[in-house]
Amino acid sequence: MYSSSRAETAAIVNRGYDINPRAIQGREYECPNNCGRKYKYRQSMMLHYKRECGKEPQFECEYCPKRFAHKGSLRNHVGLVHKVIC
Numbered sequence: 830m831y832s833s834s835r836a837e838t839a840a841i842v843n844r845g846y847d848i849n850p851r852a853i854q855g856r857e858y859e860c861p862n863n864c865g866r867k868y869k870y871r872q873s874m875m876l877h878y879k880r881e882c883g884k885e886p887q888f889e890c891e892y893c894p895k896r897f898a899h900k901g902s903l904r905n906h907v908g909l910v911h912k913v914i915c
């Protein structure tokens with residue numbers, strides 16, 4: 830029989846990306862990559878961390894050389910700058 834605390838520790842290690850306890854107490858979740866981005870929700874932070882942190886923005890504008898990390902940002906840009914609604 831092993832203690833439940835040991836099992837919990839193992840679970841955290843298995844997930845591999847648990848943020849530090851200081852961040853849980855604060856209001857914001859900081860990117861574990863130390864890129865300086867902070868998020869109100871842990872999920873948003875994880876999305877950023879997994880999808881965009883340290884990566885090149887993957888959505889390329891078809892009208893100019895600009896690139897965006899989010900599809901929504903690209904759509905905004907295309908609508909605002911190129912006056913194209915997609």
Ligand SMILES: [Zn+2]
Binds near residue numbers: 863878
């Ligand atoms: Zn980051």
Ligand SMILES: [Zn+2]
Binds near residue numbers: 890892893911
């Ligand atoms: Zn553009």
